[in-house]
Amino acid sequence: MEKAFWQHRWQEGKIGFHEGVPNRHLSDHLDALGLAQGRHIFVPLCGKAVDIDWLLTKGLRVSGAELNFDAVEAVFDRLGVTPETTQSGALTRYSRDNLTIWAGDFFKLKAEDVGFIDAVYDRGALVALPPHMRAAYTSQMRVLCRDVPRLLVTYDYDQSQMDGPPFSVPEDRIHDLFDDQFVIERLASVPITGPLAERCSGEEQAWLLQPLGSRGRPLKQG
Structure with missing residues (x-):
């Protein structure tokens, strides 16, 4: 799952992961992150x-990272x-008003580039990466975002039905990746459904990850 793979997918228009409407879990569960207007979501x-x-449209500052x-x-263009x-090192920063997107290798993005982040919304990152890349991804996110709540969308299906992406990330793997940093709650x-249902059957799941305090309790969000 190297950079060339994803560049080829975009060039060939093989982007079934792209939804033309806001993700249902985002619209249903954004409030769980407790964000006031003007807060920064990555x-x-x-x-x-x-x-x-x-x-x-919810009055948030939005930053993203994307290879293509x-x-x-x-x-x-759509906006x-x-x-x-x-240009900032190996990445290109695109910015206007409350939106900034870093184009290039996500793993070369630095904490000082994105600044302080209040929350994370991950619909297409963790599930896009094969198992051998997940530890590097979680380490990079820890550097960039530290202790902030996250809304995470994943899939749970029999991986033998298709190769992925998106990959299956079952509940036990989510706990393996995040138990040391978050209290994990399954929201849905x-x-x-959709095009993915033609390739596999299983569950689409939404998770709330609340950062742990020093004694293993969720940190209060301001």
């Missing part, structure tokens, strides 16, 4: 998700605005 491996537009430059430009672009579990 969307890793965001693609050209319409979720970004929806989050902006065409996907990043498509977001700003009808021209972003300012600047519904049957897989």
Whole structure:
């Protein structure tokens, strides 16, 4: 699941993971993150998700990271605005008003690039990565975001039905990845629908990850 794989998927238009409407779990459970207007939410491996537009309508500052430059430009085109672009190391920063997207290798993004983040929305990042890349992803997210709540969307299906992505991330694996940092609550579990349902059967799940305090209790969010 290297960079060339995803670039090829975008070039071939094989982006069945792209939803033309806001994700149902985002619209149903954003309030669980406890964000006031003006707070900063980070969307890793965001693609050209319409979720970004929806989050902006809620008065939030939105930052994202995406490998494919065409996907990043498509977001700003859809919003009808021209972003300012600047180079920062190996990444290109696209920014306008309350939206910033970093184009390039997510693993080269630095905490000082994104600044303080209040929450994370991960619909397409963890499930996009094969098992051998998940530890690196969680480590990078810990560097970028530290102790902030997360809304995580995953799939649970028999991996023998298809190779992925999106990959199956069952509940026990979520606990393996995040128990040392978060209190984990499953918010929803519904049957897989849409184009993905033609390839596999299983559950689409939404999780709330609340950061642990020093004694293993959820931290209060301001």
